[in-house]
Amino acid sequence: MDATFEGDFEEGLAVTVVDNHNHEHLVVMDKSGEILAHEADDYADNPKKRTNREDDSFSQARRFARWHVYREKGYDTVPNPDNPDRIAAVLLALLGLDDQQFDQYFGMLYEQMASHERADMAPVLDLPEEVYSEEFIVYKQNVYLEESLEAMQDQLTQPATEVFGEENLQEFLEETGDGLVAKARSLIGGGTDEADEAEDASDESSIPGADLSIADVSGLDTMYSTPEGYKTIEGEDPVNREPDARIETLPMGYTREQFRYHVGHNLICQIRDCFVSMGVEPPAQYRLLGHGKFKYSAKYRDFDFYPDYWDYEANIPGYSSPV
Known part of the structure; x- marks a missing residue:
């Protein structure tokens, strides 16, 4: 994931995100992190027309955009428990x-x-x-x-x-x-x-x-x-x-x-x-x-595109188990 803060405009805080599949997203949010607009030419606008993997990547881009603005600009854009x-x-x-x-x-x-x-x-x-x-x-x-x-x-x-x-x-x-x-x-x-x-x-x-x-x-x-x-x-x-x-x-x-x-x-x-x-x-x-x-x-x-991080007995390179 990569992101670039494009600026603080009248429409909101604009961020360009390149996701892990090399697709570009333009995400606009207010200073509390509410998403005001999200455009991505490589994804269907209707969530029902996306695959599970596509829909998950779409959501990842939003979360990463909030995190980027929080880390780079100091706005409290990430929901507290996340x-x-x-x-x-x-x-x-x-x-x-x-x-x-x-x-x-x-x-x-x-x-x-x-x-x-x-x-x-x-x-x-x-x-x-x-x-x-x-x-x-x-x-x-x-x-x-x-x-x-x-x-x-x-x-x-x-x-x-x-x-x-x-x-x-x-x-x-x-x-x-x-x-x-x-x-x-x-x-x-x-x-x-x-x-x-x-x-x-x-x-x-x-x-x-x-x-x-x-x-x-x-x-x-x-x-x-x-x-x-x-x-x-x-x-x-x-x-x-x-x-x-x-x-x-x-x-x-x-x-x-x-x-x-x-x-x-x-x-x-x-x-x-x-x-x-x-x-x-x-x-x-x-x-x-x-x-x-x-x-x-x-x-x-x-979802089979995620490793079983929840499983104490999973064999995921780089991850340790408390067992």
Whole structure:
């Protein structure tokens, strides 16, 4: 993908994008990222007349255009939960929480998720019985930071492509004490002596601080499958704005400690999905396998032109598994 900012005109912010198939797009948006016009001579104007691959490339061009304007001109044109910088900031804020603070914000999500597979955990949501009988359920929770986007960028030092400097994210987390990937490897793969040693070593270290704070979290949304399609039962949300990130998790019988690292892994995979959805190979530190955003996991499964990034056991060159 390549893009050129053409200018700030009366009609809006104009960007020329050359997609991964070498087709040119002219995308015009306002300063909030709303697409006002999108022209591409090599694609049908009617989405119904495009193939799945063509329609996906068309959407990638829009997302990449928003990202380009955000990165090059500083406008907040990327929707909050799809901005890798915002998700990376939430990840850093989570790394700075102690166990009590983490449980304060995400204990309800943990208990509801674990109640599906653990007899010692009771569900906290009063859901219709038919929801529990469905084969597929995803719980989602919005996370809001206190800081502005500018403050997040300052804390990241550099955008999400280099949020952890030159170090690989896996090495960073293991060396600085959080051991997120080692924990994820242990909880998903059943554990290894090497992973256990990394966990023991992590207890003696401290997590580098980031001056980022969680302002609030939402209640839980429950998305489940039905013969008619997916339905969502929405939880309460005290904040009237887009979240900075949205945790998405399947029911799993983790311990509380395991769940904490599962959340971190989910956010890393979401950052991966943000770049993939723009038609861009994610930076090396975000090339992990596993579930990130549900909408992209579904796309990876349904479209044969995507690798199975969601699958922990997939063999994708350059990508590592927590197993």
